[in-house]
Amino acid sequence: MEIKYELAKTLKEKPADESKLGFGHIFTDHMFIMNYDIGEGWHDARIVPYGDISLSPAAMCLHYGQEIFEGLKAYRTAEGKIQLFRPDENFKRMNVSNERMVIPKINEQDAMEALMALLNVEKDWVPYSEGASLYIRPFIIATDPYVGVRPADHYMFMIILSPSGAYYSTGLNPxxxxxxxxxxxxxxxxxxxxxxxxxxxxxxxxxxxxxxxxxxxxxxxxxxxxxxxxxxxxxxxxxxxxxxxxxxxxxxxxxxxxxxxxxxxxxxxxxxxxxxxxxxxxxxxxxxxxxxxxxxxxxxxxxxxxxxxxxxxxxxxxxxxxxxxxxxxxxxxxxxxxxxxxxxxxxxxxxxxxx
The missing domain is CATH 3.20.10.10 (D-amino Acid Aminotransferase, subunit A, domain 2)
Incomplete structure (x- = not known):
């Protein structure tokens, strides 16, 4: 899969205190996007600066909920290696969700390649502190500007990244x-x-x-x-x-x-x-x-x-x-x-x- 790169000219300042990361509200410099159009399939894979996207107010995902997502993490070891935990299972499950929501399946190897490419660009965002990690959110939304109930003809597959601390503020407490x-x-x-x-x-x-x-x-x-x-x-x-x-x-x-x-x-x-x-x-x-x-x-x-x-x-x-x-x-x-x-x-x- 060919991936195009448009890298941010100015990078964000990374959190100085990783103990205060919280969960799901800080995002990295870049994101992955790929489009689907009926008759063409999935195409135009690209890594671009993280930012708002343009959608029609009539986009079908907003009205009929044709959307799926996944969640996984990247971890930094004491030796500095970055690793994922069973990512293949996430992309398999993504296609199970796609099938149920009548969204075109995505090639799981392409999805993995996209994630690896994005993580290589954003390696510095993987936290160094024990217990902190880089949360990964792949998702697909229907984008047709159409107010009518049917499976869409156009979709966006995206991956965004968020450095995160513990999900619960109480940690491992019951x-x-x-x-x-x-x-x-x-x-x-x-x-x-x-x-x-x-x-x-x-x-x-x-x-x-x-x-x-x-x-x-x-x-x-x-x-x-x-x-x-x-x-x-x-x-x-x-x-x-x-x-x-x-x-x-x-x-x-x-x-x-x-x-x-x-x-x-x-x-x-x-x-x-x-x-x-x-x-x-x-x-x-x-x-x-x-x-x-x-x-x-x-x-x-x-x-x-x-x-x-x-x-x-x-x-x-x-x-x-x-x-x-x-x-x-x-x-x-x-x-x-x-x-x-x-x-x-x-x-x-x-x-x-x-x-």
Missing amino acids: VKIYVESNYVRAVRGGTGFAKTAANYAISLAGQDEAHKQDYEQVLWLDGVERKYVEEVGSMNIFFVIDGEIITPALTGSVLSGITRKSAIEICRSKGYTVTERKITIQEVAEAYDAGKLDEVFGTGTAAVISPVGHLKWEDKIMEINDNKIGQISQMLYDTMTGIQWGKIPDEFGWIVEVK
């Missing part, structure tokens, strides 16, 4: 999660398994209610019977019940998280029993009452592992593991971040170095 009983996020046959903007917009009402009750995240139940656990607003969820690690099965309404997949593979490699199945919130509550709910934790690219210290379901408040991080949560965090930052050997072949 989070408080509110179980949403009124709203639903997704149903089988819908878009719950795709990484598309609509899923996150739908989740905002529950998130707002959680924040009003001083909880950080929302745990969603299934959209039909409203009793089976599905996922948290920004994470997949795991329960450790009487030594068994249980996570909701991927039945079409739950996102196939890459951190989720990695956590399952790590746990199984260490001899833990991991079960992917339907689990009701009632079963979780009964395990808590019986003293068998050992741990609850979430997994996701942004936070990696989020131990859950409090779980509120209706009027029932469950304090998990004395509001402390559990043994399995800590092991997964240490293992996964150890691989990502090059502190421990990558026994799984997940790391891709940026060269």
Whole structure:
């Protein structure tokens, strides 16, 4: 793939204090763009200065939500190497989302080449501080200036980069999660398994209610019977019940998280029993009452592992593991971040170095 370069004449001043990076509000000097036009396919790959883009007020992405995105990170090791964690999985999942949203699939090797080219231009933006990383956001939007419901004929594929610190300001401290009983996020046959903007917009009402009750995240139940656990607003969820690690099965309404997949593979490699199945919130509550709910934790690219210290379901408040991080949560965090930052050997072949 031929990539054209238009480099910025003036570069931004990089954050002096990486401990104050926050998440998702600082952006690098450049971005990648590629266009799709029906009959021509994906074309005009280019790296240009980061900045606003021009869209018609009638652009279809603004009216009908035909959009997908991904999220991954670049890490700088103590030796100065820059590496990615399972990026091939992100681009595979991107095409799963594309298919569901009737967006033309993108060549996964081209997407990887585009990311590598952009990272080579922006290497200096990868943070040096422990725990900080460069968040990567690939996304595709429909751009046709047309107010009508149909798949678009024109799209933009873009990659933007954001140096980021910890997703949660409290770090690895356990989070408080509110179980949403009124709203639903997704149903089988819908878009719950795709990484598309609509899923996150739908989740905002529950998130707002959680924040009003001083909880950080929302745990969603299934959209039909409203009793089976599905996922948290920004994470997949795991329960450790009487030594068994249980996570909701991927039945079409739950996102196939890459951190989720990695956590399952790590746990199984260490001899833990991991079960992917339907689990009701009632079963979780009964395990808590019986003293068998050992741990609850979430997994996701942004936070990696989020131990859950409090779980509120209706009027029932469950304090998990004395509001402390559990043994399995800590092991997964240490293992996964150890691989990502090059502190421990990558026994799984997940790391891709940026060269």
